[in-house]
Amino acid sequence: MVINLDVTLRDGGYRNNFDFPLDYARHHVRESVAAGIEWIEIGYRNGSFKPRPGIGRTGLGADDYIRALAEVVPPEHLCMIVHPKNITEDDLPRMYEAGARMVRFCLPSGAPEAGLALLARAVDLGFTTTVNITRVSQLDGRRLAELAAMSGDSGADVVYLADSNGSMLPREVSRLVTLVRSVTDAAIGLHAHNNLGLALANAIAAVEAGATWIDSSVLGMGKGPGNLVTEQWLAYLGRGGRTEGHDLGRILALAHRMEGEFAEAAPSLPLPDLVLGHFDLSVEERAKLPQGRISDAFSAARELTATGAR
Amino acid sequence: MVINLDVTLRDGGYRNNFDFPLDYARHHVRESVAAGIEWIEIGYRNGSFKPRPGIGRTGLGADDYIRALAEVVPPEHLCMIVHPKNITEDDLPRMYEAGARMVRFCLPSGAPEAGLALLARAVDLGFTTTVNITRVSQLDGRRLAELAAMSGDSGADVVYLADSNGSMLPREVSRLVTLVRSVTDAAIGLHAHNNLGLALANAIAAVEAGATWIDSSVLGMGKGPGNLVTEQWLAYLGRGGRTEGHDLGRILALAHRMEGEFAEAAPSLPLPDLVLGHFDLSVEERAKLPQGRISDAFSAARELTATGAR
Missing domain, CATH: 3.20.20.70 (Aldolase class I)
Structure with a gap:
């Protein structure tokens, strides 16, 4: 824990x-x-x-x-x-x-x-x-x-x-x-x-x-x-099956707001690519993720995984 | 090797x-x-x-x-x-x-x-x-x-x-x-x-x-x-004493040119901070590094280390 x-x-x-x-x-x-x-x-x-x-x-x-x-x-x-x-x-x-x-x-x-x-x-x-x-x-x-x-x-x-x-x-x-x-x-x-x-x-x-x-x-x-980087750390825990009750999508949404709101918040690696890595989806799937709200992209990626895109 | x-x-x-x-x-x-x-x-x-x-x-x-x-x-x-x-x-x-x-x-x-x-x-x-x-x-x-x-x-x-x-x-x-x-x-x-x-x-x-x-x-x-990221990988090898003949300063200069020349080259972590980490210098030393050419910052950081800034 x-x-x-x-x-x-x-x-x-x-x-x-x-x-x-x-x-x-x-x-x-x-x-x-x-x-x-x-x-x-x-x-x-x-x-x-x-x-x-x-x-x-x-x-x-x-x-x-x-x-x-x-x-x-x-x-x-x-x-x-x-x-x-x-x-x-x-x-x-x-x-x-x-x-x-x-x-x-x-x-x-x-x-x-x-x-x-x-x-x-x-x-x-x-x-x-x-x-x-x-x-x-x-x-x-x-x-x-x-x-x-x-x-x-x-x-x-x-x-x-x-x-x-x-x-x-x-x-x-x-x-x-x-x-x-x-x-x-x-x-x-x-x-x-x-x-x-x-x-x-x-x-x-x-x-x-x-x-x-x-x-x-x-x-x-x-x-x-x-x-x-919090979102990378939670993604690591999650990929290893150690979600421990964390809501990665919610943290990604917070990160997305920070990127937009604070000039001092240098973007980390692109958040949609983290979503792909989290669900083991290929880069070709990125075009299928909705733009805009990263939490929507997260949900869509989970759906793609469930339906066998990988 | x-x-x-x-x-x-x-x-x-x-x-x-x-x-x-x-x-x-x-x-x-x-x-x-x-x-x-x-x-x-x-x-x-x-x-x-x-x-x-x-x-x-x-x-x-x-x-x-x-x-x-x-x-x-x-x-x-x-x-x-x-x-x-x-x-x-x-x-x-x-x-x-x-x-x-x-x-x-x-x-x-x-x-x-x-x-x-x-x-x-x-x-x-x-x-x-x-x-x-x-x-x-x-x-x-x-x-x-x-x-x-x-x-x-x-x-x-x-x-x-x-x-x-x-x-x-x-x-x-x-x-x-x-x-x-x-x-x-x-x-x-x-x-x-x-x-x-x-x-x-x-x-x-x-x-x-x-x-x-x-x-x-x-x-x-x-x-x-x-x-x-090449510069992070070489810095890792170098911090572990495995420089193996690599010239990290030269790679940093190449990275610096790429950052300036290619809009598609998203900057990684800031290169001067990598230099500080490589020499185990505190963030307060960053102001002492010359601006501009990153290879000059690298040399200056090496000098600071040699003169006991850490």
Whole structure:
């Protein structure tokens, strides 16, 4: 069982200065949850790592923003990410009261103690918690093991390896997942970036090595060249018979809207071709798919498969 | 040791009706070979599977076209692909005389005999040969084993699995490579399409299962959503210390030119981000890379790495 966490509104914010319209954010959260994504990371609390001028709502994560999203989905789906230096203990109960149920902590690898104390406080408040260990490709293995063990000891539910530079290979991901599993009982997650086009291969390697939490974003929208592409990841799970209740057609519709609405959302591979691959249909069948709504193309492709086009 | 085969001018031709300008084709072949790609597939002989009106030079593969490319690279780098129904025995010595040194045969899986007879003739003439088994995702395992065995018996140097629908998962690629290896002594190759974003993961799986020939195209330019992306594949090999004499910077420069010159060449992930990933540099270093020539950015990134930016 993989637990999927959507980072579009947060990591994608690096592309548009965290300026997602509230209407879109509500739509995104509703559709993602309806499609079976377990957790939606809706933003930073009080800013990202470095101060940025004019930062938008998904970079500030104010109470009223959290509340506006908590109106459209059931509880237990909304999470916030924090740099501990940006928050105080007071932020935690306020985020919980507004409707967030997970907090993710980006810890400075040199001095994680203050952040871990906040994490322990979040655990007490009832939050699900993750520790995100960033730039793992540049971290000494012994330090990584220490940070992971300390995180688990502080009550983190999940320890995330973040391939911030997008430079890791699948075999390195396997090795680090195995290392971290051996020092903590926390679940292991992967946050992949796609610099080398390896985000999908790395996510597969992570899960095969025992990771159970995977971050992704719609169209891969995220910092730099972006993250693991949600629709590709769900298609991979689906091709392998691991649909786990996901609605790929619904996520494709969300991706299609994003392509049209956000200039910063660089299109990934063409969505109709993903539909063909998902149903093992040849490129010649593409002309038979309706134009326009990608969810109609998805339904038509499923129909073609059922009627023996392959 | 992986033997790399570039399919840009052939499979990419599906995007522009095989109408690459001769100047570009000569540049492409020269730069690819200079960057260490072993074989360049320069086109179909006498048309692709189905007749297409107004098909350009890389879809016809005439003698003078082959000859024009053979002027710019050493022997033993140029290959042609054929549908046996489109050629006669006479085509083989003419292609050889013009400068091609490999012929790849797309065989109809139901009746491969006539094609295999032509293949045996090509072997006699001194060609390196491959059999490309298309749509392997839809082929019965027993038939695949038969075709592979017959191909090896007819003298094929390489049996290629073509994931024409781009629907295969890494574990399926592993299984089929293992199957085919067990029935023939021919080398095994993979021709991947990227419908699900899995071309790179599948190429990795193929090589780990024992395949030694990998097709790719610059920017992934190819039928449908395209092929394995050459620059991502070489970056993968390079990150793993398997540079094998490849010049990634040179391929990136070629990709950069293609992005600018061909409207049909959908950009892959941004090339400067690939450079960062290749050198394990953070996204913050991107501002330090020179704009313009990507090969300058590549050199600058190498310099940053050497001076300890990571």
